[in-house]
Every structure is written in C-alpha cells, then in structure tokens.
Amino acid sequence: MPMSLSELSAPPERVDIQLGDRSYPILIGAGLLDDSRSFAAVPASATALIVSNTTVAPLYAKALQAALAGRFRAVHLLELPDGEVHKNLQTLNLIFDELLGRGSDRKTVLFALGGGVVGDMTGFAAASYMRGVPFVQVPTTLLAQVDSSVGGKTAINHPLGKNMIGAFYQPQLVVCDLGTLQTLPPRELSAGLAEVIKYGPIHDMAFLDWIEANIDALVAREPAALAYAVKRSCEIKALVVGQDERESGLRAILNFGHTFGHAIESGLGYGEWLHGEAVGCGMVMAARLSQRxxxxxxxFVERLTRLIERAGLPIVGPALGADRYLELMRVDKKSEAGEIRFVVIDRPGSAVVRSAPDALVREVLAQSCAQQ
Amino acid sequence: MPMSLSELSAPPERVDIQLGDRSYPILIGAGLLDDSRSFAAVPASATALIVSNTTVAPLYAKALQAALAGRFRAVHLLELPDGEVHKNLQTLNLIFDELLGRGSDRKTVLFALGGGVVGDMTGFAAASYMRGVPFVQVPTTLLAQVDSSVGGKTAINHPLGKNMIGAFYQPQLVVCDLGTLQTLPPRELSAGLAEVIKYGPIHDMAFLDWIEANIDALVAREPAALAYAVKRSCEIKALVVGQDERESGLRAILNFGHTFGHAIESGLGYGEWLHGEAVGCGMVMAARLSQRxxxxxxxFVERLTRLIERAGLPIVGPALGADRYLELMRVDKKSEAGEIRFVVIDRPGSAVVRSAPDALVREVLAQSCAQQ
Incomplete structure (x- = not known):
C-alpha cells in the first residue's frame, strides 16, 4: 500500500499574515485538509457550512467534513455550480438562502473549499451575512493558494465588470493542501503559475531565478517545489498587502498583467480563458509596455515571455482589436476618471502604477495580439 | 416673501463621531440640504450619484443636486421604488447597474437622500461597489436622522429575515436637514420618536424627562425641539457605538424593543407596520419583560407606555400568537444557537442583554397583544 501524502510530508509550512486584530495564519503542506489539527485555530461554534462546487466537492468535501466533525455539532455542505460565469449575485444568494434556511447564527463559520470563484463568493457571503461571520479558506487551486490566500479581497462579477461588487474581508485561517493540486487540470495549474511568476518581476528577482530553475518541477507538480512556490508567493503578497490593506496605492502593483488580462477575460466573455491565462498573456503585454x-x-521581456510560455500559458492575445481593448481597460476598477492605470516594471524587481499614452498601448497590442 | 428656513435658522449643530480614521461629522439644522457649505467636507471627485426614492426625490433631489453642482462635474440621480418591501437584492442591484452603466470609478461619491431604507441600501452599495466608495447620508426622516446617522450599519432584507445581508460601513458625512421633517407623514414622525424615546430608558433618564416635557412640541414639529432631540439621540448613540463599533456586546442595548419589534415586522410582513411603530410597541413589551x-x-412601565402612546405609536401588539412570536425571535440576528437575546432595563437608565424563560415571554405577549 502506498504511503499517503501526509505520511510523506514534513510539518506544514506557515506564513503569518500580520494585520493587527485581523491577523491570521496560512498553513501550507500535503494532507492538511483531512487533518483536524489544521483547524485548531478556528473559533468554536455550533455549526459550519462548507461552500464548494460540483467539481471539487465530490473530491474533498467528505474529508473536510470528517476533519471538522470534532469541532462543530453540524457541518453542512453547499455545492455551487462550477465556473466564473456563476460568480454573480444569483449564486451568492444561494449561500444566503442556505444560511437562512438553516437558521444560521452569526457565529456560524463558513469554509470556502475550492478555487478563486468559490473563495471570492464565500468570502463576500461571510463578509455580508449578518454583516460578518467568520470564514476559513481551503483553496484547492494553485491560483487560489498563491493569490486569494492573502489580501482579503472578496467579490462577485457584474455583467458590466469583473469583481465590481465585494468587500475587503479577512479569513480566520487559510489551509493550502498541496495534495489538492495533484487533481488540478493542467490548464489550471499553468494559470496558477502565472501568479507565481508575477511576484518575481514586481518584487524579487531572486525568486524569478528560482522559478526559472524549477519551472519543470513545478509543471510536474513536485510537492517540494510547489510548497516553496506557494510559501514565497504568500510571503511577498503579505509584504505588499501589509503596507496597504485597502489598496490605496502600493498594493496595486500586485495587478501586474491584470489590466490587459481583465480586458482579455471580459472581451472574450468570462470563463473563455482562465484568469491566470489572461494574466500570463497580460504580463507579456505589460512587460512590453514597460520596455517602451x-x-x-x-x-528582460524575452526572458519573462519564455518563462510564461514554459509554464504552459498563452503569450499571444486574442484579436479583440485595439479599440475594444482600450474601451474595456477604461472601465477597469483601477482606472480613474477614464484614465487607464497600468502596472509597469520600472526596473527588474520593482513595479509602479502609471498611465501610458494610447499610442504606446496600441503598439504593444499590435505586437502582442493575434491578427483579426 | 417669506423667509426661508435657512435664513431663520442658527448655524448647524454638530456631533462628531470619533472612530479613528473613519471619524465623521453629523450636521443638524434647518436648510442644510440646499446649502453647498454643508458639503464642504466631502472628498472632491468627478461624479456623484444621489440615490433616493420616488417619494423623496421630487421634494428634495433638485435642491441637493444644485447644492452639489459646484463640487462635482456631474451629479446623477437614481430613484428607487419607495418602501421596505423593496429593500432587497434586486433593488440593490439597480444601484450597481446605474454605477456601472455610467462607468463610475472608485472615487464616485454616493449620496443617500431619503429614510432608513434608502440609507441602508445606498450604504451597502457604497460598501460593496468596487469594495468601497465614499458615501454621504442625507436622512430625510426622523428615524433615519436619529438612528441611521450613527453606527455604520447598512443592510438589505432577505425573504427569511430583516437586515440579514449587509456591512458595517461609515459615511464621510451626515447632513440632517430638519426642514425635511416638515413634509414627513405623521406616522413616520411618530416612528422616529420611538427611537428618540428609546435612548432615555437605556442610557439617560434626564433625556427621558426632557422628552416627556417636550413630547407635544416634538409631535408639533417645533424646530428647536427637533434639533435637540436629534442631537442628543446622536450623541447617546455615538457614546455607545464608540465603545463597540462592530456590535460585539454593549452596542446591542441599542436594540431595546427591537427583538419584539422585528418579530412584529416580520410576522405581519415588512411594511405593514413601520419599523419605528414596531419598535415602539416592542419597547412596551421589553419594559414589561424588564419588570418581570x-x-x-x-x-416605570406605565410611564414609558404612556409616553409611547402620546408619541402616536401603537402599544398593543398584533395577534400573531405566542408560538409564532417565539419562532420569529429565534431567527433574529441577536439570537445565538437558538437562544433568544432580549435587551432589558436592569435599572432606569441602564440596559443589558440577556435571555429570558419562554414562560415569562409568553406572559408578556399575552398581556401585550391583541386577542386572536
């Protein structure tokens, strides 16, 4: 009989997010999800609700329910439809229906078991239900582990824009079980690697060197490589967010590649490309803009582009037309009074937010997109 | 030509709500709404959106738009349907549709022009739009002026419970124009007086004496009496909220009369009784429970009951049946693990939150409700 991942693994890695009375730990390791010790920090309460989706729940919900059974009298499960297209007000309301249908009080703990969509919706539901109940993130995608674990951003989409309705709301605990990454479809693994790669150019060139040296191990899902990638990504994000919890300035550098990326996602229709795929391609565009x-x-641009490609990500943007790209970027949350704000690399390992002449942006788009 | 209210009036009264970097002033006076100086503290921005309803907007929206014209390039107006029955996710979404339809950025300032329903929905929309944009309360009912001005509570209703979905979110400024109270229907004035009266028994018996001595002037809408009632109510609420912004304990005493009151509102269907009417009657019940x-x-109970009656409020509860009252109170936000929490007066001028034996509650209901 093969040893389980948890038997093979070392004690979990831990990153502490320091936010005063909203501080919380991130645990990173294999086999955490079905180990009740992972959840020792969760406030005691009568009931818990696991919010998951129809893809992830069949794989991991039972194990999580079992791990939580000792801490809660009842652990309920709600399966949402899977996919970014369901990240809306109607699906959010399913969580409220479930909570109110069960008479859940304000000590009920919500567990988000899934990727970014489940995490964003569950977090916003937790922020809003009775004006705030505790919640725990159990991210099961690489993207969610390295991105949603830190920052407290929760949101749903609106037909006219992505993540337009939400809250800043911190979890009590994040449990990143690396075992869940073994069942991730290859496209989703690559999408997560886009956000890992991002932390290099904006903050830490040594980490970029490490990723380059280990990209094959990451694509092959070697646990030790994944553990370091998740840990270092969370650390860098925590450093940036710790200085700017409510995104008034500095934190915006985390959106490297996202202005172009959101336009791709929105222009193709949410769900056509994965968020991380759009960000990967968006980073190529943002790097080219930085060069200009x-x-x-x-x-530098060539090096970053090759790494993004080796991670299995697209490096050529869809042919939406430059006018449409610009129009979509003008309604981005980062824009102000119609001026598009780009995150650009001002020197390797450092990023700033600034505007750019439309003409330069058009050059980048012409160079980076498929022909119409 | 008659003098305007603003020419007759003294400079506005001011109550400062101290909440660290979320501090803001409440201005109280006649003629403030159409005076641009009232809004000097509002952050400069390109656009403002006034959210109002179909009853209030025709009376005051133009004046507010004119007062704001100097500070914003564009001041838009959105009229929501009027009434508690519309305080839901669908109506909330109308605000998001409007904001996104106009490409509003995260510096857009929302103005809530109306009563508690408009304030609650606009506040929650401001808390959630792009995870938070500035907003200003311009409450036009006595209830909203003395209750919603302080505390940062925003919410919408769910079919299974009132104010179940919302956020704690502070405005930048509250402008209480006493002139708007002159157009208030008598029932709504009385509903507001319920919350004014509340501050006496829970915190300040001298204020209760003052209200008793001035109840006729208040019902007759004498501006000086109204100004003092609004100011003192905001001061007391600020004292309590300042010690407990997120409602973890002490603040719950502000819900005196609300556990019974919410059951009345919910049992009859939202909108049948006004919130303040239900609270007025709920205070009679809570006082009787306090006596037991x-x-x-x-x-004390007799004195409070007479004052509530003189304010034009109901003092006999609807015949829902004791079982239904208890069932409704068990899903109240204040309940924990199915135990109903009541705010009771432990001595005149002081309140505590506690549970009570069902048998006592049934006695109170039998004494306080119409016969089935």
Whole structure:
C-alpha cells in the first residue's frame, strides 16, 4: 500500500499574515485538509457550512467534513455550480438562502473549499451575512493558494465588470493542501503559475531565478517545489498587502498583467480563458509596455515571455482589436476618471502604477495580439 | 416673501463621531440640504450619484443636486421604488447597474437622500461597489436622522429575515436637514420618536424627562425641539457605538424593543407596520419583560407606555400568537444557537442583554397583544 501524502510530508509550512486584530495564519503542506489539527485555530461554534462546487466537492468535501466533525455539532455542505460565469449575485444568494434556511447564527463559520470563484463568493457571503461571520479558506487551486490566500479581497462579477461588487474581508485561517493540486487540470495549474511568476518581476528577482530553475518541477507538480512556490508567493503578497490593506496605492502593483488580462477575460466573455491565462498573456503585454517606457530591456521581456510560455500559458492575445481593448481597460476598477492605470516594471524587481499614452498601448497590442 | 428656513435658522449643530480614521461629522439644522457649505467636507471627485426614492426625490433631489453642482462635474440621480418591501437584492442591484452603466470609478461619491431604507441600501452599495466608495447620508426622516446617522450599519432584507445581508460601513458625512421633517407623514414622525424615546430608558433618564416635557412640541414639529432631540439621540448613540463599533456586546442595548419589534415586522410582513411603530410597541413589551425580571417597577412601565402612546405609536401588539412570536425571535440576528437575546432595563437608565424563560415571554405577549 502506498504511503499517503501526509505520511510523506514534513510539518506544514506557515506564513503569518500580520494585520493587527485581523491577523491570521496560512498553513501550507500535503494532507492538511483531512487533518483536524489544521483547524485548531478556528473559533468554536455550533455549526459550519462548507461552500464548494460540483467539481471539487465530490473530491474533498467528505474529508473536510470528517476533519471538522470534532469541532462543530453540524457541518453542512453547499455545492455551487462550477465556473466564473456563476460568480454573480444569483449564486451568492444561494449561500444566503442556505444560511437562512438553516437558521444560521452569526457565529456560524463558513469554509470556502475550492478555487478563486468559490473563495471570492464565500468570502463576500461571510463578509455580508449578518454583516460578518467568520470564514476559513481551503483553496484547492494553485491560483487560489498563491493569490486569494492573502489580501482579503472578496467579490462577485457584474455583467458590466469583473469583481465590481465585494468587500475587503479577512479569513480566520487559510489551509493550502498541496495534495489538492495533484487533481488540478493542467490548464489550471499553468494559470496558477502565472501568479507565481508575477511576484518575481514586481518584487524579487531572486525568486524569478528560482522559478526559472524549477519551472519543470513545478509543471510536474513536485510537492517540494510547489510548497516553496506557494510559501514565497504568500510571503511577498503579505509584504505588499501589509503596507496597504485597502489598496490605496502600493498594493496595486500586485495587478501586474491584470489590466490587459481583465480586458482579455471580459472581451472574450468570462470563463473563455482562465484568469491566470489572461494574466500570463497580460504580463507579456505589460512587460512590453514597460520596455517602451524605459523600465526594462528587450532581454528582460524575452526572458519573462519564455518563462510564461514554459509554464504552459498563452503569450499571444486574442484579436479583440485595439479599440475594444482600450474601451474595456477604461472601465477597469483601477482606472480613474477614464484614465487607464497600468502596472509597469520600472526596473527588474520593482513595479509602479502609471498611465501610458494610447499610442504606446496600441503598439504593444499590435505586437502582442493575434491578427483579426 | 417669506423667509426661508435657512435664513431663520442658527448655524448647524454638530456631533462628531470619533472612530479613528473613519471619524465623521453629523450636521443638524434647518436648510442644510440646499446649502453647498454643508458639503464642504466631502472628498472632491468627478461624479456623484444621489440615490433616493420616488417619494423623496421630487421634494428634495433638485435642491441637493444644485447644492452639489459646484463640487462635482456631474451629479446623477437614481430613484428607487419607495418602501421596505423593496429593500432587497434586486433593488440593490439597480444601484450597481446605474454605477456601472455610467462607468463610475472608485472615487464616485454616493449620496443617500431619503429614510432608513434608502440609507441602508445606498450604504451597502457604497460598501460593496468596487469594495468601497465614499458615501454621504442625507436622512430625510426622523428615524433615519436619529438612528441611521450613527453606527455604520447598512443592510438589505432577505425573504427569511430583516437586515440579514449587509456591512458595517461609515459615511464621510451626515447632513440632517430638519426642514425635511416638515413634509414627513405623521406616522413616520411618530416612528422616529420611538427611537428618540428609546435612548432615555437605556442610557439617560434626564433625556427621558426632557422628552416627556417636550413630547407635544416634538409631535408639533417645533424646530428647536427637533434639533435637540436629534442631537442628543446622536450623541447617546455615538457614546455607545464608540465603545463597540462592530456590535460585539454593549452596542446591542441599542436594540431595546427591537427583538419584539422585528418579530412584529416580520410576522405581519415588512411594511405593514413601520419599523419605528414596531419598535415602539416592542419597547412596551421589553419594559414589561424588564419588570418581570426585576429591573424596573410597574410605575416605570406605565410611564414609558404612556409616553409611547402620546408619541402616536401603537402599544398593543398584533395577534400573531405566542408560538409564532417565539419562532420569529429565534431567527433574529441577536439570537445565538437558538437562544433568544432580549435587551432589558436592569435599572432606569441602564440596559443589558440577556435571555429570558419562554414562560415569562409568553406572559408578556399575552398581556401585550391583541386577542386572536
């Protein structure tokens, strides 16, 4: 009989997010999800509700319910439909229906078991239900582990824009079980690697070197490589967010590749490309814009582009047309009074937020997109 | 030509709500709404959206738009349907549709022009739109002026419970124009007086004496009496909320009369009784429960009941049946693990939150409700 991942693994890695009375730990390791010790920090309460989706729940919900059974009298499960297209007000309301249908009080703990969509919706539901109940993130995708674990951003989409309705709301605990990444479809693994790669150019060139040296191990899902990638990503994000919890300035550098990326997602219709795929391609565009603005050289752009490609991500944007790209970017949350804000690399390992002349953006789009 | 209210009036009264970096002023006076100086503290921005309803907007929206015209390039107006029955997810979404339809950025300032329903929905929309945009309360009912001005509570209703979905979110400024109270229907004035009266028994018996001495002036809408009632109510609420912004304990005493009151509102269907009417009647019930628990004597209950009656409020509860009352109170936000929490007077001028034996509650209901 093969040893389980948890028997093979070391004690969990831990990253502490310091936010005063909203501080919380992130645990990172294999076999955490079905180990009741992972949840020792969760406030005691009568009931818990696991919110998951129809893809993830059959794989992991039973194990999580079992791990929580000792801490809660009742552990209920709600399966939402899977996919970004369901990240809306109607699906959010299913969580409220479930909570109120069970007479859940304000000590009920919500567990988000799934990727970013489940995490974003469950977090916003937790922020809003009775004006705030505790919640725990159990992210099962690489993207959610390295991105949603830190920052407290929760949201749903609106037909006219992505993540337009939400709250800043911190979890009590994040449990990143690396075992769940073994069942992740390859496209989703690559999408997660886009956000891992991002932390290099904006903050830590040594981490970019490490990713380059280990990209094959990451794509092959080697647990030790994944553990370090998740841990270092969370640490860098925590450093940035710790200085700017409510996204008034600095934190915006985490959106490297996202202005272009959101336009791709929105222009194709949510769900056509994965968020991480759009961000991967968006980083190529943002790097090219950075080069035109004098922050990096052609070799840097080439290096980053190759790494994104090796991660299994698209490096050519869809043919939406430059006008449509610009229109979509103008309604981005980061825009102000109609001016598009881009995150650009001003020198390797450092990013800033700035506007850019439309003409330069059009050059980048012409260079980076498929022909119409 | 008659003098305007603003020419007749003194400079506005001011109550400062101290909440660290979320502090804000409440201005109280006649003629404030159409005076641009009232809004000097509002952050400068390109656009403002006034959210009002079909009853209030025709009376005051133009004046507010004119007062804001100097500070914003564009001041838009959205009229929601009027009434508690519309305080739901669908109506909330009308605000998001409007904001996104106009490409509103995260510096857009929302103005809530109306009563508690408009304030609650606009506040929640402001808390959630792009995870938080600035907003200003311009409450036009006495209830909203003395209750919604302080505390940062925003919410919408769910078919299974009132105010179940919302956020704690502070405005930048509250402008209480006493002139708007002159157009208030008599029932709504009385409903507001219920919350004014509330502050006496829970915190300040001298204020209760003052209300008793001035109840006729208040019902007759004399501006000086209204100004003092609004100011003192906001001060007391600020004292309590300042010690417990997120409602973990002390703040719950502000819900005196609300456990019974919410059951009345919910049992009859939202909108049948006004919130303040239900709270007025609920205070009679809560006072009787307090007497049974030994906190006050019969004379106190009689005195409070007469004052509530003189304010034009109902003092006999609807015949829902005791079982239904208890069932409705068990899903109240204040309940924990199925135990109903009541705010009771433990001595005149002081309140506590506690549970009570069902048998005592049934006695109170039998004494306080119409016969089935």
């Amino acid at each position: 603005l004098g922050g990096v050289d052609a070799a | 628990l030994g906190g006050v004597d019969a004379a």
